[in-house]
Amino acid sequence: MKNNNSNTKLILLHPYIQKQGSSNRLWLLAFVSFFTLAFLLTLIYTRESTNTAGSAAAATIGSSTFGGAPLPTTVINTLIHYASISNHSFHMSYAELKQISDVLRKCSSPCNLLVFGLTHETLLWKALNHNGRTVFIDENRYYAAYVEEKHPEIDAYDVQYTTKLSDLHELVASTKKQIRNECRPVQNLLFSECKLGLNDLPNHVYEVDWDVILVDGPRGEWPDAPGRMSPIFTAGVLARSKKSGNAKTHVLVHDFYGDVERVCGDEFLCRENLVEASEMLGHYVLERMDENSFDFCRNMSTTTAPKAAAASSSS
Incomplete structure (x- = not known):
C-alpha cells in the first residue's frame, strides 16, 4: 500500500513575495488616485476658464457695442x-x-x-x-x-x-x-x-x-x-x-x-x-x-x- 502523503507537494510563499504583491497594489492604488485627482482638477479648471472666458467675451461685446458708443436715439x-x-x-x-x-x-x-x-x-x-x-x-x-x-x-x-x-x-x-x-x-x-x-x-x-x-x-x-x-x-x-x-x-x-x-x-x-x-x-x-x-x-x-x-x- 502506497503512502499518498509521498505525492503531496507543499508550496510555501516567502514573506518577501507577499510584501512585494501588497506593495504593487499600493502603488497601483496611488497611481489611480493621482490620475483621478488630476482629472478632477483639470475638469474644474477647464470649467472655470470657460466661464471666465465667456464673461470676458460678454463684457467685451457689451463694451464694444454699447459702452464705447453713443446712446442709441x-x-x-x-x-x-x-x-x-x-x-x-x-x-x-x-x-x-x-x-x-x-x-x-x-x-x-x-x-x-x-x-x-x-x-x-x-x-x-x-x-x-x-x-x-x-x-x-x-x-x-x-x-x-x-x-x-x-x-x-x-x-x-x-x-x-x-x-x-x-x-x-x-x-x-x-x-x-x-x-x-x-x-x-x-x-x-x-x-x-x-x-x-x-x-x-x-x-x-x-x-x-x-x-x-x-x-x-x-x-x-x-x-x-x-x-x-x-x-x-x-x-x-x-x-x-x-x-x-x-x-x-x-x-x-x-x-x-x-x-x-x-x-x-x-x-x-x-x-x-x-x-x-x-x-x-x-x-x-x-x-x-x-x-x-x-x-x-x-x-x-x-x-x-x-x-x-x-x-x-x-x-
Whole structure:
C-alpha cells in the first residue's frame, strides 16, 4: 500500500513575495488616485476658464457695442420722455430736455459737461452724457453728499455762494469796474478775487476744457437767495479761457425769464452769442478768447434792454 502523503507537494510563499504583491497594489492604488485627482482638477479648471472666458467675451461685446458708443436715439428719446412726464413739480418740459439733449448729442466725444445745480434731471444728464465727464456743483453740501452716497456714479461738489440776489445790480457794476483786473474774461478763477468768480471749486474743475455748461442753480428767488450771478459769470470765464479742444462752448441757462438770468446773460455771455431763447431756456455759444482780451462782448451795445434796442432800431 502506497503512502499518498509521498505525492503531496507543499508550496510555501516567502514573506518577501507577499510584501512585494501588497506593495504593487499600493502603488497601483496611488497611481489611480493621482490620475483621478488630476482629472478632477483639470475638469474644474477647464470649467472655470470657460466661464471666465465667456464673461470676458460678454463684457467685451457689451463694451464694444454699447459702452464705447453713443446712446442709441431710441434710448435717448425714452429717457427724455419719462423724465418729462414725472410728477415732480420742478421738472423740465420735454422741449427743454430735448434742446439740452440735442446739444449734448452734437458734442464731441467724450463730452465735458459742467452742471450748476443738483435737480430732478441730475441722473438724466449723467446718462445722456454717456462716456463723457459730468460734474455737478450745488450750494447744499448735505444734499451733494446725499446724492453721491445714493448714486456713487455721480460726481458732485458743494460751493459756498457769498452773493445775494438783492445785490444784483451792485455786483454787476462792481464786476465791470474790475474787468481789466480781477474780473477779466480770460483767467484762472482759482486765483481770482472777483466777487462773482467762484474760486473755491476743486482744482481740476478749472483745468478741464468744458464743452457744455448748464446753469440750473442755485435755487431760490427771494432777496437773500444767492442768485445765479456767480455761475453765469464763472461759465463765461471758463468758456473763454479754454486751452485746448473745441474752441466753442455751449452755455445753457435755465429759468431764463428771471432778471438775474437776463441781466447777467447780457453782460457776461452776451446777446451776440445767444443762438436760441425762450422764457425757460437761453442757449449761448461762446468762443475761446485771447488772454489779453478785456471785453466780454464784442458789441457792447448788446447790454441794452430788449425793448430799448427794438425802439432804437425802428427809429
